[in-house]
Amino acid sequence: MQLTAKHQEYWNRNLRITGILLFIWFVVTFVVGWYARELSFDFFGWPFAFWMGAQGALVVYVVIIWYYARYMNKLDREYDVHEGDE
Amino acid sequence: MAGAPQSKTSTGVFSAGSQKSFNAQLKKVYTWYTGGFIFFIIALAILEQFGLPRNWIGYIFLIATVGLYAGIGIMSRTSDAAEYYVAGRRVPALFNGMATGADWMSAASFIGMAGTLYLTGYGGLAFILGWTGGYVLVALFLAPYLRKFGQFTIPDFLGARYGGNIPRFVGIVAAILCSFTYVVAQIYGVGLITTRLTGVPFELGIFLGLGGILVCSFLGGMRAVTWTQVAQYIILIIAYLIPVIWLSIKHTGIPVPQLVYGKVLEKVSAREQQLINDPKEKEVRDIFKKRSDDAKARIAALPGSLDAEKARLTKEVEDLKAASAPEDRVRAAQSALDKVPKSADEAKAAWTKDVPLAARSGPPLRHAEAFPGKDEKARDVSRRNFLALVFCLMVGTAALPHILMRYYTTPSVKEARDSVFWSLFFIFLLYFTAPALAVLVKFDVYTLLVGTEFAKLPQWVASWQRVDPSLLSIIDVNRDGIVQLAEIAIGGDIVVLATPEIGGLPYVVSGLVAAGGLAAALSTADGLLLTIANALSHDLYYKMLDPNASTARRVTISKVLLLVVALVAAYTAAQKPADILFLVSAAFSFAAAAFFPALVLGIFWKRANKWGATLGMISGLGITFWYMITTQVWMREVIFGTPRSVPVSLWWDIQPISAATFGVPLGFLVIIVVSLLTPSPDRQTQELVEHVRYPSLAGDTLRTEGT
Numbered sequence: 128m129q130l131t132a133k134h135q136e137y138w139n140r141n142l143r144i145t146g147i148l149l150f151i152w153f154v155v156t157f158v159v160g161w162y163a164r165e166l167s168f169d170f171f172g173w174p175f176a177f178w179m180g181a182q183g184a185l186v187v188y189v190v191i192i193w194y195y196a197r198y199m200n201k202l203d204r205e206y207d208v209h210e211g212d213e
Numbered sequence: 214m215a216g217a218p219q220s221k222t223s224t225g226v227f228s229a230g231s232q233k234s235f236n237a238q239l240k241k242v243y244t245w246y247t248g249g250f251i252f253f254i255i256a257l258a259i260l261e262q263f264g265l266p267r268n269w270i271g272y273i274f275l276i277a278t279v280g281l282y283a284g285i286g287i288m289s290r291t292s293d294a295a296e297y298y299v300a301g302r303r304v305p306a307l308f309n310g311m312a313t314g315a316d317w318m319s320a321a322s323f324i325g326m327a328g329t330l331y332l333t334g335y336g337g338l339a340f341i342l343g344w345t346g347g348y349v350l351v352a353l354f355l356a357p358y359l360r361k362f363g364q365f366t367i368p369d370f371l372g373a374r375y376g377g378n379i380p381r382f383v384g385i386v387a388a389i390l391c392s393f394t395y396v397v398a399q400i401y402g403v404g405l406i407t408t409r410l411t412g413v414p415f416e417l418g419i420f421l422g423l424g425g426i427l428v429c430s431f432l433g434g435m436r437a438v439t440w441t442q443v444a445q446y447i448i449l450i451i452a453y454l455i456p457v458i459w460l461s462i463k464h465t466g467i468p469v470p471q472l473v474y475g476k477v478l479e480k481v482s483a484r485e486q487q488l489i490n491d492p493k494e495k496e497v498r499d500i501f502k503k504r505s506d507d508a509k510a511r512i513a514a515l516p517g518s519l520d521a522e523k524a525r526l527t528k529e530v531e532d533l534k535a536a537s538a539p540e541d542r543v544r545a546a547q548s549a550l551d552k553v554p555k556s557a558d559e560a561k562a563a564w565t566k567d568v569p570l571a572a573r574s575g576p577p578l579r580h581a582e583a584f585p586g587k588d589e590k591a592r593d594v595s596r597r598n599f600l601a602l603v604f605c606l607m608v609g610t611a612a613l614p615h616i617l618m619r620y621y622t623t624p625s626v627k628e629a630r631d632s633v634f635w636s637l638f639f640i641f642l643l644y645f646t647a648p649a650l651a652v653l654v655k656f657d658v659y660t661l662l663v664g665t666e667f668a669k670l671p672q673w674v675a676s677w678q679r680v681d682p683s684l685l686s687i688i689d690v691n692r693d694g695i696v697q698l699a700e701i702a703i704g705g706d707i708v709v710l711a712t713p714e715i716g717g718l719p720y721v722v723s724g725l726v727a728a729g730g731l732a733a734a735l736s737t738a739d740g741l742l743l744t745i746a747n748a749l750s751h752d753l754y755y756k757m758l759d760p761n762a763s764t765a766r767r768v769t770i771s772k773v774l775l776l777v778v779a780l781v782a783a784y785t786a787a788q789k790p791a792d793i794l795f796l797v798s799a800a801f802s803f804a805a806a807a808f809f810p811a812l813v814l815g816i817f818w819k820r821a822n823k824w825g826a827t828l829g830m831i832s833g834l835g836i837t838f839w840y841m842i843t844t845q846v847w848m849r850e851v852i853f854g855t856p857r858s859v860p861v862s863l864w865w866d867i868q869p870i871s872a873a874t875f876g877v878p879l880g881f882l883v884i885i886v887v888s889l890l891t892p893s894p895d896r897q898t899q900e901l902v903e904h905v906r907y908p909s910l911a912g913d914t915l916r917t918e919g920t
Contacts, residue, residue, distance in 0.1 A: 130903060138906055145353050152349045156342060156607075160600050163335070163583035164592070172475025177581045180338035181648035182471065185345050189634070189641050192352040196630035199357070203627070208907045210625045 137206040144198055148191045155184045232624055236305045243308075247447050253277065254451075258721045267720050271411045274728040278448065279425040282441045282735065286429035289437040294764045297434035297771065298365040298747060304439055304622040310635020312442035313619045315449065315736035317344075317640055319395075320402030321797050323449060323733035326644070328705025329794075330651035334580040336595070338648070339602040343801075345637060345644050346603070347610025350809075352633040355611060356620040358816045358905045360629035363621065366744075367614040367808065368752040374815040375823045376898060378757050383830045387807035388614045388748045390834075392741045393782065395613075395800035399738040400786040406731045409680075409710070416787050422735060423783050430739050430746075431772055438739045439622060445732035446639060452729025453643050456712040456722060460653045463716055470649040477656050482581055484659045488698050489576045497690050497699040502574035508567035516557040526550040577698055580655060594866045601871035602798075608877055609801025612808035614748070615740040626908040654708050657715055663698045670696070673714035677707060684710075742782070746775040798870045799841060806833035806876025814884050819902050825888030833880025837872040845869040 159166060163176035170178050203209035257270060295301055304312065322344065330337035362370055367388060372381030400419055403426075407418030429441045461470035464477055488494050511518040530546045554560035578585060584599065586592035610616065619636075623629045662674070667689050677685040684704040687696060709730070713722040750771035755762050762770075811830050814821040842848045846857045848869075867874055893899075904910065 134907065134910075141906075148349070148353060152346065156346050156603060157600060160342075160603065161596065163596070167581075167583065170475075172477075172479045174581045174583075176583050177335055177338070177478075178475070180335065180342055182645060184342055185641055185645055188346050188349050189637055191349050192634045192637055195352055196627075196634050199630055200627050203908050208909050210627060210909050 133206060134208070137202065137208060140202060141199065144195065148195055151187065152191060155179065155187045159184070232303055232305070235303060239305065239308055243443060243447065246444060247451075250448065250451070254721060254725060257724070258719055261719055261721050268412060270721055270724045271727070274724045275407065275411055275421075275731070278728050278732065279421075279735075281444065282425055283428040285441045285444060286432050286437040289440055290432035291434065291436050292765055292768045294365075294768060296436045297768050298621075298751065299618075300434075300436040300439045300622045302363075302622055303624050306623060306628045306631035307635050308443050309439070309619060309623050309628075309632040310639050311446040312439045313616065313632070313636035314639035314643075315442040315446035315732065316438075316619060316740040317616060317636070317737070318449065318643060318733050319399055319737040319797070320406070320730055320734035321398070321794065322643065323453065323730045324402070324406075324706050324709050325794065327647045327650040327654070328708040330648055331655055331708045332703075332705050334578050335583045336599060337651075339599050340606065341644050341648065343603045343606025344610060345640060347607040348633060348637040348640070350607060350611035351616070351620075352630065352637075354813050354816070355617060356629045356633045357626045357908070359617060359812075360620050360623060361626050361905045361908060362901075365618075365621065365751055366747050367617055367812075368748060369756070370815070371811060371826065372752070372756060374898065374901060375811075375821075375826045376894065377823055380811070380823060380827050380830070381752060381756065383827055383834075384808070384811075385748045385752050387803065387830065387834055389745055391613065391800040391803040391807070392615060392744045392748075393778075394796050394803065396738055396741040396745070396778075396782045397785045398796045398800075399734050399741065400782050402734040403731065403738065404786060406727055406734060409727055419783050419787055422731070422738075423779055426735055426738050426742065427776065427779055430743050431775055434768070434771070435618075435622065435743060438743055441739065442736045445736040449729040449732045449736075450639070450642055452725045452732075453709075454646065456716055456718060456726060457646055457650045457653070459718055459722075460657070460712060460716040461649070464653055464656060470653060471645050474649040474652045478581060478652050481652060481656050481659060482579065484656075485577055485579050488659070488663070491697075493691065493693065493695070494576075494697050494699050497697045498574045498576070500690050501570045501699070504567050505569070505571035505574065508564040508570075512561055512564050512568075515561060519554065519557055519560045522560075523550075523553050526553060573699060573702070580652065597866060598868050598871065601867050601874040604877075605802050605805055605871045605873040606798070608805035608809050608873065609803075612804040612812065613801070614804070614808070615737075615744040617812075618744060618747075619740075650712065651708060654712060654715060658701070658703075659698065662701070663696055665696050667694050667696065671715075673711055676714070677711055742775055742779055745778045746771045749774045749778075795845070795870060799872075802837050802841070802871065802873035802876065803834060805873040806837040806880055809877060810880035810884055814881070816902065816905060818885075818888075819899050820888055820893055821884055822888045822891055822894045822898075824891045825884040825886075828887050829880045829882075829884030832883045833873075833876040836879050837876030840864070840872040840875060841869045844872075 159176060159179045163180070166176040166179075167174035169175075173181075200209075257265070257273065261270060291297055293301075326337075326340060329340060359367075359370060362373070364370065364373065368381045368384035371384040372378065374380075400423065403422030404415050404419035407413060407422050408415050411418075413421065429437050457470050458468045461473065462468050465473045467473045511522065514521075526546065526549055530543065530550055533543045533546055554563050584592045584595040586595050620629045620632065623632050662671070665671075667687075670687070674685065674687060678687065681704075684707040686702045687700055689696075690700050691697070710723075710726060713720075713726055750767055754770055755767050807830050810833060811821075811826045814829075815826065842852050844861045844863055846861065849855045849861070850857055863869075864875065
């Protein structure tokens, strides 16, 4: 079966959002982790890097996954590749 | 077969007509269940006030919770393949999220995590980051696509995508290797908690817990495991949060520890500075240093040093007697003399125990400081290892078969995506709290315990010292009658286990915490055993050996294998293998290196082919395994017989625990290079890739299972 241009576009948009979210994931995990010693300014009582590792990054992860699910579920409908309603 | 959303053998509350009414019914059942459980705790608390003995509370918790899990197992018994392997594919996103949460959070998360944070400060955050951030990879790269593919196991995907039995077989071996390593650690945890809860011997504890695991997964497979895990999640999260909230009220007056412990951390940091410079603390640390050095010197000077030691102690006793010193000091000196080793070998064994005391001669670690180290190079190595561990745990999370399998059970791709969100949300509730708990307990120990007189130690200290000296022991090393921080030897597990007592809560909460730990260990063990049994019965037997086997036969074989695997795992755990935390982390490294590259490239790169995937998995897993057995001293000793004292040569100073740092990139590299050197996959395989990329595709000839 042949994929249409529209299908290709759907996949490209999926790859784009995946890439963007992966980049955010990388920054909050590894970039903040790498510079943890430098990023130890006070943040409501916590050193910032410690707070990011213990709380901040976790919140970002939850939001990334929530946003991806929402975005893709909408995209499915927009490109008419969604599953039948149950 | 698997396509039918409803099975003929369904019975009880866990089956219903339409998805919508099923969902509504589940919500009702579990709301009543949660209410009933809270009522049960309150009733026990009241009975405790009326004098219900403590060990009775322990027994009631054990029998009630394990009985409950068994009850759910019996209610959801099934022999239908789709029900047995993937719970009929109609687990709603929210409930699959809870089940994944319980499946995911093991005894290590529930009991060990806060303790690790207490002991290692910032360094322990690698586990928090790794074990949550991995779900981002699950959501973006795997869950929706695997759900669309819609078979039963992870080797199923490898077999279909890469064509043939070789990739499937490598997948089976890897799935068993990482799941078995992991399940041994869980069963060990089950034994430990059962022992603590009821006082039965460790080996018996293992087999009691095993009964609870088996009733559930044996009768109803994935279906029973799913609904039990939801029930277990509810117990474990209640058990985790109640004591922390209480402790937070005690120290800050606010019941949201996660938001306010920053202020407590500030106080802890100030106190650390004080303790680092305190002369009494220094005195105790110097004593440990001296003992360690003395022991080393004496061992080196054997056998002469043994006679010298005997003479010294004899003289001390005589001197004390001559000076008519107090009775107890004479007696102490005499007993030290009586304990002097009889031979040089005995002396060596006894004195070697004192050498590690050097570890207690360092100043306390600064909790919030990232990558502590004496110089720039040490700090750099510490940073590198921290990030490598985070990487391995994350990629391992996104590759452990027992977790990925859970996303086969949702009704649709959309629900699979939502379900990853709920999974991480429910896991987040616990992981977000653990760092707060560690800091609150540290504050309690540093400010309330340190500085008290030995005569006035709090009740919980005495009781835990009696239960298990390896968890807590406080000895007045410098004989000043006051507790110094350096005099406290603490085991990580006590942080969670003793929190209710530190916070002054009734014993029923301690029982609840132990029941929560048991729920965490049992739920993870359930999922893992099922993964192993399915890999053997479904992938090895049905797909490779006897493709004509009937459904009933496959399910029966899976049940028998489950029993066998469980017994082997329990037997292994009863040997008390060394280093549980290492085993758990090793399972993550194995899974990361074996599965992640092959799964991700299988979905995102059409060109990846059979030989690329096969060799990639073998080389990734191979190098991880090789690095581990050559650099981890006790594994090296077991396998090659190399003595532990021989120095290891690490690559870029990466610790063996993060061996997948090399395995994952190598896996990707080999798959890409080998695939490009060999012919592309056929048209049919390429269509399969397109099939999994779109939740629904007009004109798609491939069947979607279960939607």
